[in-house]
Amino acid sequence: MGCGILLTYPEIGIVAGVQGVLVYALSSSLPIMLFAFVGPLVRKNCPEGFVLTHWVFERFGYWAGLYLGILTILTMFLYMASELTSIQALVELLTGMNLPVVIVECVVTTIYTTWGGFHTSFFTDNVQGIMMTLLLVVVSIAMGTNIEIDRSQIAASGLTGSTRLGWQLFYILPVAIASNDCFLSGFWLRTFASRNDKELKIACAIATFVLFVYLTLCGFTGIIADWSHVYPGNPPQDAYLAFFLIVETLPAWVVCFVLVFGVALSTAVFDSLQSAMVSSVSNDIFRNKLPNKYVRGMVIVVMIPAIFVALKSPNVLQIFLISDLISAAAMPSILLGLSPHLFFLSGFDIIVSGCGGVMSVFIFGCVYYGSASGGGSMLLLMNGLYGDDWSAFGAFVAAPFGALLFLVASVLFRAIVCFIYAKATGTEFTVFKRPLQSSVDRNSVDLISINDEDQYPDEESLRNNDMLAKKVSY
Structure with missing residues (x-):
């Protein structure tokens, strides 16, 4: 604070x-x-x-x-x-x-x-x-x-x-x-x-x-x-x-x-x-x-x-x-990457989603104010947070929900392009194919498990290693 x-x-x-x-x-x-x-x-x-x-x-x-x-x-x-x-x-x-x-x-x-x-x-x-x-x-x-x-x-x-x-x-x-x-x-x-x-x-x-x-x-x-x-x-x-x-x-x-x-x-x-x-x-x-x-x-x-x-x-x-x-436009799609069910999301989708969220705010501003300059003003929220209208509310609706719409559009676009490419080259279509797990999954040993914290009694010593010291030094 x-x-x-x-x-x-x-x-x-x-x-x-x-x-x-x-x-x-x-x-x-x-x-x-x-x-x-x-x-x-x-x-x-x-x-x-x-x-x-x-x-x-x-x-x-x-x-x-x-x-x-x-x-x-x-x-x-x-x-x-x-x-x-x-x-x-x-x-x-x-x-x-x-x-x-x-x-x-x-x-x-x-x-x-x-x-x-x-x-x-x-x-x-x-x-x-x-x-x-x-x-x-x-x-x-x-x-x-x-x-x-x-x-x-x-x-x-x-x-x-x-x-x-x-x-x-x-x-x-x-x-x-x-x-x-x-x-x-x-x-x-x-x-x-x-x-x-x-x-x-x-x-x-x-x-x-x-x-x-x-x-x-x-x-x-x-x-x-x-x-x-x-x-x-x-x-x-x-x-x-x-x-x-x-x-x-x-x-x-x-x-x-x-x-x-x-x-x-x-x-x-x-x-x-x-x-x-x-x-x-x-x-x-x-x-x-x-x-x-x-x-x-x-x-x-x-x-x-x-x-x-x-x-x-x-x-x-x-x-x-x-x-x-900016964060309201970029963060929703990134956090969705934590879900194992959305394994097919790629870096391309994340970037398109974040940029699309910002673009959605601009489009909303153009419609709301009726001009491109109005869209630019909406991006900078020139009327502030406490204006006597719906501009700020609309901007913060457009940013995350517009980003999610662009995320879906990006996945579909990428899937269509990869499908056409796979058909043309005779290769396998893998966009929605879950990647194989490694024989030794690096996450199988969870030093900081949410449910099994007492499973590793020496957890503190494991985390206080040279790598952690190196991280904190930054």
Whole structure:
């Protein structure tokens, strides 16, 4: 959780009320459980992996793995830009000064992640959890003792009732966040590094509960800002600044506290993104054949455009939405590859499906707005998530379902071409023929079985071998 949650969740409290906050918090926390159930399946099929793309390379081939790798790196780039946008906004709002904080953060995190690797990121995540708890406790107490809520404003605000947007978000946010989480290599690094499936499930359950509580508290600050007449302020401010409008009314020591802890939160999440990008670039692009120092150098170069995007981006949520839309188009067909009944899916089908999902959004935009420029605007979700229309909802319907339609079309096209080729050459038609199992199936010995975790009492020592140490070092 970076300091971006202090911008996006209060905003939804202002826009969609209690319903929006609860839906957003649930949609952000429940997808963590995806790794508790899908993670073991991926690890079972790819026991030597450490990120999702490692399995995709083995399951779908080189080009599909490269395709997912590029999308993963793009997603993490957008997340890095959004986090830098958030920390820059936090510092400017609380200090009134335009400080080069994003450059300082990039330099500092690069130094200590280069020195300590992913182990350092694990450590800072633990510190981040403690600091996030302290931040919420201190700010909650300060708000409770300094903010006066106008009770007559509660009913009139309309924030306690359901809205059309709230019901739209009930579909949009789970699809967007669940698919996008699969693109974040930091989650997969933790999934593969967990000792066994039982501990992975416990960790995911704890994380889901803690995230829901924390994010709900963050979201309700927007509602409190409205009920206390702090929002929209004088002069009127954007909804995503609701939390900071409250903080400005609190004692100076609380403002300093929020500033220090906000920077610490941002740093902790940014170093995870850096470490994950190093792993992704090394594995997905160069197949672990390029020395790590050169990969880290490339990541440093990538941070330069991330800083530029962060300084020019008007809204953190806009960056998230573009990333969510791409993942919603690409991820469904990839996860279907885990099913043994869909063994016939190929890398070609996966790429066509993902590109087709994005194309479906463009087509929907052209129809909805009546022009090609409208289709381009739909791809970038220029009207945002909270527009008073069906554009965002339609885009997130078109992306996954359009991708699945293109997946079916790709399989049929490939089958027809292969059938014609087989007839013309007199060879066997093998598109839907299940491949023969090897006499020694590498998955027959499952070190992290979902149902038989106690079958191998020395499982921890088996997993803590040189290969795992090599993986974590990325």
